[in-house]
Amino acid sequence: MSSTPESPAAGPVPLEAKVAFLRHPSSYPDAPYRVETMETHMAWVFLTEGEAWKLKKPVCYGGADFRTLAVRHHFCDEEVRLNRRLAPEVYLGVVPLTLDSGSHLQLGGDGEAVDWLVRMRRLPSRFMLDYVLRHGQCSARDMQCVARRLVAFFESLKPVDIDGSACRDRYARQIAASSHELLQPAYGLPAAHVRLVCHRQLSALDRLAERIDGRVADGKVVEGHGDLRPEHICLYPTPVVIDCLEFSRELRTIDRADELAFLALETERLGARDMAAVLFQQYRALSHDHPAPALLHFYQSYRAIVRAALAIAHLKEVQFQYSRKWAASAMNWLQLAEQHQNWRQ
Structure with a gap:
């Protein structure tokens, strides 16, 4: 090329x-x-x-x-x-x-x-998962079908040859990069708050090192989708998933539990925490894979921090530089990150 x-x-x-x-x-x-x-x-x-x-x-x-x-x-x-x-x-x-x-x-x-x-x-927009969730039309059966499709997909994939330390280093780099973005003075986000959320995420990464290494050793890291959001899933007649991250093998090399946690986080953001619970429950039942709750919450808070950084970065673009939407969105994502960091309380 x-x-x-x-x-x-x-x-x-x-x-x-x-x-x-x-x-x-x-x-x-x-x-x-x-x-x-x-x-x-x-x-x-x-x-x-x-x-x-x-x-x-x-x-x-x-x-x-x-x-x-x-x-x-x-x-x-x-x-x-x-x-x-x-x-x-x-x-x-x-x-x-x-x-x-x-x-x-x-x-x-x-x-x-x-x-x-x-x-x-x-694909028909009325059958996309984000539309169905926003309109309160998603059933437990719908989420069970999504989980079934994802389990079949994950089980068709070969484990990626990666070691646990490399996997953890990648999370640490992304947390640091997100923190750097969120702390840009021009955005006006509360710096102490951002630093606290990102520091707690790095601390959780250290605590969960053994669990992450165990996931890698058990072959749970695969070349997956990489951007598993509700707007990329069409429910009917049977679930299909579109818009994989084609441009980066690194970004789609992911723990199955991380991929699932991202979809659950986005589902929760759309006001359907009960459907996120159904997704996890059906995944466990079909895959016999039982990632620790602490690890799932870590993945969800991690994804929320990354989403916060992506949201605030819109302010770099001319058409968005005076919009209040993206700062509010970033703060909402940081709040979600905190909720998953505080899951024990």
Whole structure:
């Protein structure tokens, strides 16, 4: 893969022209009535009635460097390969965006590839787990089905060859990085509070060293999903999970219990602590894996601290720099972290 940086306007076709083309219904093989667009930090997503097409941006963000065409092509392939583990019928393939002989853009074709897109089936928003949780429509059976799907997934994976100290070092580095982000003076967060929460997390990491090492030795660290949130799970007709972290094997190398704890934390944040309990209960029953409560709470408080740092980092972006939303979100995540640190009280 080439390492030469490519700016959004570099190459034969600028990003803006690609986006304009992909916004138009006539660009798609299923001739949709309309195209909806969604923009994230790292991609544009184009939604037709039945499909979703993802175009990675030529950016370097959050550990992902997509600034070259070759790298974007590689990670489109990786996105399909990895996500077919949990959503084989959703991820349809990788399609080139090409220039025809008249220098007109087209999806597919035999011309020069100027970019690549991941082609997916569109999932119904009303069946996504975050929507169902927010509207109080999630049943215990729903969460049991999610747990069953995850247990089958975890048990299909080989343990990762990693030692316990390396695993613990990674947690320590991420806690330190999150603390550094949260303590930026420009954000105005209460520094003493942030330091206390992060210090307690590092202390818990030291106390739980033997348990974490035991999880590694027992083969519980796998190459999992890496971003297991309710908005990435569609419940019906059977659970599928999308949007694996394709760009970082390190971030998706994870203790099964950590992965599950993250989903439980996000479920709790959406006001469904009872459903989080069902998730844990069904996981234990099906997997015969019984991670210690102290370890689960550590993973949840750790994830909450990381989420707090990600939330506050939005203030670096021009469109968010005057928004109060992200500081409030960061404080809410820190409060959740404290709740899980104080679980014994």
